[in-house]
Amino acid sequence: MKITLHVWRQESPEAQGRFESYPANDVSPEMSFLELLDVVNEGLIERDIEPIAFEHDCREGICGSCGVVIDGSPHGPHEGTATCQLHMRSFADGDELWIEPWRARAFPIKKDLVVDRSALDRIIDAGGYISVNTGAAPDANAIPIPKDDADDSLDAAECIGCGACVAVCPNASAMLFTSAKVTHLNTLPQGQPERWSRVARMVEQMEAEGFGSCTNHGACQISCPKEISVDVIAWLNRDYLKAQRKVG
Amino acid sequence: MKRIASFYSTTVGKKIAMAATGILLVGYVIGHMLGNLKIFQGPEKLNSYAEFLRQAGAPVLGHGEFLWMARIVLLVAVAIHIVASAQLTLQSRAARPVGYRNTPHEEFSYASRTMRWGGVIIGLFVVYHILHFTSGSVHGDFVHGDPYHNLVVGFQSWPVAVAYIVAVVMLGFHLYHGVWSMTQTFGINDERVDRMRRPVSLILAVVIVIGYVVVPISILAGWIT
Amino acid sequence: MKLDARIPDGPLAEKWERHRFEMKLVNPANKRKHSVIVVGTGLAGGSAAATMGELGYEVDAFFYHDSPRRAHSIAAQGGINAAKNYQHDGDSVFRLFYDTIKGGDFRSREANVYRLAEVSNEIIDQAVAQGVPFAREYGGLLDNRSFGGAQVSRTFYARGQTGQQLLLGVYQALERQVQAGRVRTHSYHEMLDVIVVDGQARGIVTRNLDNGEIRSWTADAVVLGTGGYSNVFYLSTNAMKCNVTAAWRAYRRGAGFANPCFTQIHPTAIPESDEYQSKLTLMSESLRNDGRIWVPSVKGDQRSPDEIPEAERDFFLERMYPAFGNLVPRDLASRRAKEMCDAGHGVGPTGRGVYLDFTEAMERLGRDGIEERYGNLFQIYERITGENPYQAPMRIYPAPHYTMGGLWVDYNLMSTLPGLHVIGEANFSDHGANRLGASALMQGLADGYFVLPLTIGDYIARHEFTDIPDDHPDVRRTEEEVRDRVARLAGLNGSRTVDSIHRELGRLLWEKCGMSRNASGLEEALNRLPELREEFWNNTKVVGSDLGINEGLEKAGRVADFFELGEIMCRDALVREESCGGHLREEHQTPEGEAKRDDERFTHVTIWEYTGPDSEPREHREALSFTEVSPSHRSYK
Ligand SMILES: Cc1cc2nc3c(=O)[nH]c(=O)nc-3n(C[C@H](O)[C@H](O)[C@H](O)COP(=O)(O)OP(=O)(O)OC[C@H]3O[C@@H](n4cnc5c(N)ncnc54)[C@H](O)[C@@H]3O)c2cc1C
Ligand code: HEM
Ligand code: HEM
Ligand code: SF4
Numbered sequence A: 001m002k003i004t005l006h007v008w009r010q011e012s013p014e015a016q017g018r019f020e021s022y023p024a025n026d027v028s029p030e031m032s033f034l035e036l037l038d039v040v041n042e043g044l045i046e047r048d049i050e051p052i053a054f055e056h057d058c059r060e061g062i063c064g065s066c067g068v069v070i071d072g073s074p075h076g077p078h079e080g081t082a083t084c085q086l087h088m089r090s091f092a093d094g095d096e097l098w099i100e101p102w103r104a105r106a107f108p109i110k111k112d113l114v115v116d117r118s119a120l121d122r123i124i125d126a127g128g129y130i131s132v133n134t135g136a137a138p139d140a141n142a143i144p145i146p147k148d149d150a151d152d153s154l155d156a157a158e159c160i161g162c163g164a165c166v167a168v169c170p171n172a173s174a175m176l177f178t179s180a181k182v183t184h185l186n187t188l189p190q191g192q193p194e195r196w197s198r199v200a201r202m203v204e205q206m207e208a209e210g211f212g213s214c215t216n217h218g219a220c221q222i223s224c225p226k227e228i229s230v231d232v233i234a235w236l237n238r239d240y241l242k243a244q245r246k247v248g
Numbered sequence B: 001m002k003r004i005a006s007f008y009s010t011t012v013g014k015k016i017a018m019a020a021t022g023i024l025l026v027g028y029v030i031g032h033m034l035g036n037l038k039i040f041q042g043p044e045k046l047n048s049y050a051e052f053l054r055q056a057g058a059p060v061l062g063h064g065e066f067l068w069m070a071r072i073v074l075l076v077a078v079a080i081h082i083v084a085s086a087q088l089t090l091q092s093r094a095a096r097p098v099g100y101r102n103t104p105h106e107e108f109s110y111a112s113r114t115m116r117w118g119g120v121i122i123g124l125f126v127v128y129h130i131l132h133f134t135s136g137s138v139h140g141d142f143v144h145g146d147p148y149h150n151l152v153v154g155f156q157s158w159p160v161a162v163a164y165i166v167a168v169v170m171l172g173f174h175l176y177h178g179v180w181s182m183t184q185t186f187g188i189n190d191e192r193v194d195r196m197r198r199p200v201s202l203i204l205a206v207v208i209v210i211g212y213v214v215v216p217i218s219i220l221a222g223w224i225t
Numbered sequence C: 001m002k003l004d005a006r007i008p009d010g011p012l013a014e015k016w017e018r019h020r021f022e023m024k025l026v027n028p029a030n031k032r033k034h035s036v037i038v039v040g041t042g043l044a045g046g047s048a049a050a051t052m053g054e055l056g057y058e059v060d061a062f063f064y065h066d067s068p069r070r071a072h073s074i075a076a077q078g079g080i081n082a083a084k085n086y087q088h089d090g091d092s093v094f095r096l097f098y099d100t101i102k103g104g105d106f107r108s109r110e111a112n113v114y115r116l117a118e119v120s121n122e123i124i125d126q127a128v129a130q131g132v133p134f135a136r137e138y139g140g141l142l143d144n145r146s147f148g149g150a151q152v153s154r155t156f157y158a159r160g161q162t163g164q165q166l167l168l169g170v171y172q173a174l175e176r177q178v179q180a181g182r183v184r185t186h187s188y189h190e191m192l193d194v195i196v197v198d199g200q201a202r203g204i205v206t207r208n209l210d211n212g213e214i215r216s217w218t219a220d221a222v223v224l225g226t227g228g229y230s231n232v233f234y235l236s237t238n239a240m241k242c243n244v245t246a247a248w249r250a251y252r253r254g255a256g257f258a259n260p261c262f263t264q265i266h267p268t269a270i271p272e273s274d275e276y277q278s279k280l281t282l283m284s285e286s287l288r289n290d291g292r293i294w295v296p297s298v299k300g301d302q303r304s305p306d307e308i309p310e311a312e313r314d315f316f317l318e319r320m321y322p323a324f325g326n327l328v329p330r331d332l333a334s335r336r337a338k339e340m341c342d343a344g345h346g347v348g349p350t351g352r353g354v355y356l357d358f359t360e361a362m363e364r365l366g367r368d369g370i371e372e373r374y375g376n377l378f379q380i381y382e383r384i385t386g387e388n389p390y391q392a393p394m395r396i397y398p399a400p401h402y403t404m405g406g407l408w409v410d411y412n413l414m415s416t417l418p419g420l421h422v423i424g425e426a427n428f429s430d431h432g433a434n435r436l437g438a439s440a441l442m443q444g445l446a447d448g449y450f451v452l453p454l455t456i457g458d459y460i461a462r463h464e465f466t467d468i469p470d471d472h473p474d475v476r477r478t479e480e481e482v483r484d485r486v487a488r489l490a491g492l493n494g495s496r497t498v499d500s501i502h503r504e505l506g507r508l509l510w511e512k513c514g515m516s517r518n519a520s521g522l523e524e525a526l527n528r529l530p531e532l533r534e535e536f537w538n539n540t541k542v543v544g545s546d547l548g549i550n551e552g553l554e555k556a557g558r559v560a561d562f563f564e565l566g567e568i569m570c571r572d573a574l575v576r577e578e579s580c581g582g583h584l585r586e587e588h589q590t591p592e593g594e595a596k597r598d599d600e601r602f603t604h605v606t607i608w609e610y611t612g613p614d615s616e617p618r619e620h621r622e623a624l625s626f627t628e629v630s631p632s633h634r635s636y637k
């Protein structure tokens, strides 16, 4: 297969970025998208051109490192798929693809396709945990948890923190990410003591990081490689509303 | 007060404020639609209904006082709704200073994409509409206290009728997304409710659009004279 | 090199208890005056950093990812063991201990393994309290499954994402300490050396991967939780960035490296499809419960699998091991598959693959039955290969997966370099010559939550620490050495890419020092490796500056260390003249091709000591003794 990539190149956070075109001639349909970038990079190195910087690690859709916008779609055209799991057989011979980094004020570009997602860590810092010190836990079976609750909690906990929801959202909102964590913890009995302060603090932090508002477009759940449902956003909203009564 | 301020300070708080005022506005739109439909019962019914609105609250309230109170509540709601939407819009713009080269539109519904411009159009329409039917400033042949006459004369001009129809269709889109969005914003998505959210907002939007457009259409068509 | 395992006295079951009592404690008020550097925030490093933060130490945590949540632990699928005996099927601490020792083929330390089994239960309690959503039964209690051939159901799991959920628990605990100001995290910082002052590990040198800044950090003690080195083979199931650099740099500063040749090869990975393949994806071993493994009987048979009649299919595992069939242990399944492919029976585009066929199971259970059991695995397979496993048999091939070898540590998890503690997959671990499924997560968390935070206190309480000024000559010198090395790597200007030479290294080790090896192959590799290393330093190239993000440069440094590691792996494999655990030394097998362990001569750990860049490493041994269990031989015939 022949594919032409137009890749966003940007030296540093301050630098002016631009698209550069790289034709790739023998693309195998078996390759993953990141393997295509590897091959393009090998070619660039051979020609003494700096390779394209992009994030990746596990290459099996679980670490959340990877993620580029392909023709306007974060993680490319397939639902429920991270960039590293996307294979070239999803594209046609002769395709031209425009590759961009996540774009959001809260995710400043570091270089080429690499952005700084530490804002997501800081949202977790604000309350995305259950305060229990090591060794202080009761027996694991001391609190039975209805299977449905455990399953709902796990559905939300599957978030890999990739940031695609922010990237696709027209408002660059981090609501799906934040709501997934709030839902994971607030659905469990262990999460109850900090339930109301958690939601209030995480929402405030999200604000402080400069993400936009959620206006319920629902694009995030389509781009999310873990197919996390926007239902979690409704749950966050409800808890946020209730929290006003619970914490003054 | 501080609590309200901190609640409102976040996007989630603003969004909840929009949804709350949205409910009020939806309620108004439904009531107004029912009122308008009285036109089919003839001039007396409609005009006396208009009069009734001005008498309402009597004898505790004087003539027009209830109406003014309702107008103030509505005005405040509209103000909050618009201010919050403007703030959220600005914040969202700031959150994505550089856009993408192309955005695949299939990921967003038409209704959700047109909330902002749709809202602005509806807002402008309402201003025009009040000048048209309430104050009569832009109405060629306005008779105070005779809305039946005003309507019939007003809609006999087809450009005006078309403008109304367009505005109402816009409103339909706004509500189709808005009502669903409201349930999301209030976190009403228990399993039982969840399945009904889309259909209910669709039905509501369709009913409202039809309920409104029948009036100009009927007048244009000459069914009401 | 002094090797003192510091195993506490007393009966096995009381050692840990007794040790905890005998350890010196640091006064709570003094803890904040003591600083600890933790490198790595996977299950091991992250849990250690969080727990030490809770205890009150000043903790600095370093990792090369952008967030602690990305550590390779996130990828573990299957589950985590614990001796809870919730299923009432006869499990106990002793049984988990015994299974782990036996699984390791009697090449691990009894006392450590027993302690591991003991604290396993607390891990589950801790994780559940943190909100890890483990699978549950309808009654609301925790569910378990039997994993990797265990006779009891002791594995806790969260769908196929156990590692992810446990790591998120660790990450959240860590971020809580960050919020509390007890732990400072340093993302994008790669540790490139250990600072040794007066014989003690007192700090590290890091390179900031964002801007290239090289600087040193000092503390009272250093902890490495930097993971395993399977990527020495180039293709493995590990994440792309997993590497040996941290451990290797420590080795060069005096930490002994134990059993480097003990690596684990997993039988059911998706085979490589072409030369561009960058990593291999693991498929759960549970597939072997219903899939039948076969290859065409005729060499080089190019027909599609459905055209090959039953009579021309060789179900080689069923043929060789009628009693266990397709369920033989990982190492046997892996080795036999590789042998079949080496003999020319392999399938798929590269000839490195065997069929895993569900036709028979599909007839027995129906398509729905298969979908219910393996639906998501089939989906992963289809996504990667583009083939529908309901219609055509899957292709699988063994892949390097885990490294039992690592830095040697004593009972307190301290290496031979005083003050340098090593936890998780980075140490030579409790898994002997082979690791049981679902026990790496257990070990990482046991080390990080429950063992290290206590034993490091003993170390700190027993030593005096003076402040080390930034311009201390040892700090300066180490930092300069790192600068020189980075500059040298950044200046590489040959004609080959780093990846291409890494691939070559990987293939060499896979062939000569993989699951099946022999003296002449190992000697050949030992001759070839210095040549390749030479080629690396003379003929690879790194493009771009060392002052910003430059993955090529990072990779070059890691691959350079893999070359050196490769040499001691082969050396270690060469001196271990027995077949044990996951490895066959071809000279040591029965006429039927079964592994022959040699307890007489090899009941020990081999530890390698660095002696300089141009001299051969020195070999040491830690003898293992078994008091509670007696080494038995396994047989699957
Ligand atoms: C595909 C797969 C599936 C698995 N499934 C299971 C399973 O089901 N059950 C089970 O028990 N085990 C499983 N394992 C094994 C298990 O996941 C690992 O052994 C374990 O998670 C290792 O944890 P760790 O904390 O030691 O290291 P890692 O999680 O690898 O963490 C290493 C950390 O060190 C940092 N680091 C490394 N080097 C440096 C450096 N030089 N400078 C700075 N930071 C550095 C990294 O940033 C990272 O934070 C699986 C492994 C794989 C590959
Ligand atoms: C075709 C459709 C519509 C018709 C026929 C119609 C008709 C009228 C009439 C006759 C009045 C004057 C009533 C009076 O003074 O007693 C009025 C007032 C008003 N209408 Fe409409 N209307 C229509 C659509 C809308 C829509 C879509 C909106 C809002 C979104 C709206 C909002 C208002 C408002 C705010 C007033 C002023 C009420 C007041 O303060 O007195 N109308 N309308
Ligand atoms: C009678 C008039 C109006 C009604 C009935 C109405 C109703 C609603 C409702 C129900 C919502 C959903 C709130 C939520 O998401 O929870 C909404 C959202 C919104 N409205 Fe209105 N609105 C009206 C007029 C306006 C006007 C005049 C504007 C703008 C100038 C406007 C702009 C918006 C915007 C921007 C949103 C947010 C979009 C979103 O939530 O997705 N609306 N409106
Ligand atoms: S919610 Fe989905 S898209 Fe957003 S960070 Fe999590 S996994 Fe990525």
Ligand code: F3S
Binding pocket: A168, A169, A170, A171, A172, A173, A174, A175, A176, A213, A214, A215, A216, A217, A218, A219, A220, A221, A230, A233
């Ligand atoms: S796309 Fe954006 S608007 Fe909300 S529902 Fe998703 S965050």
Ligand code: FES
Binding pocket: A055, A056, A057, A058, A059, A060, A061, A062, A063, A064, A065, A066, A067, A082, A083, A084, A085, A160
């Ligand atoms: S590289 Fe880990 S999710 Fe894609």
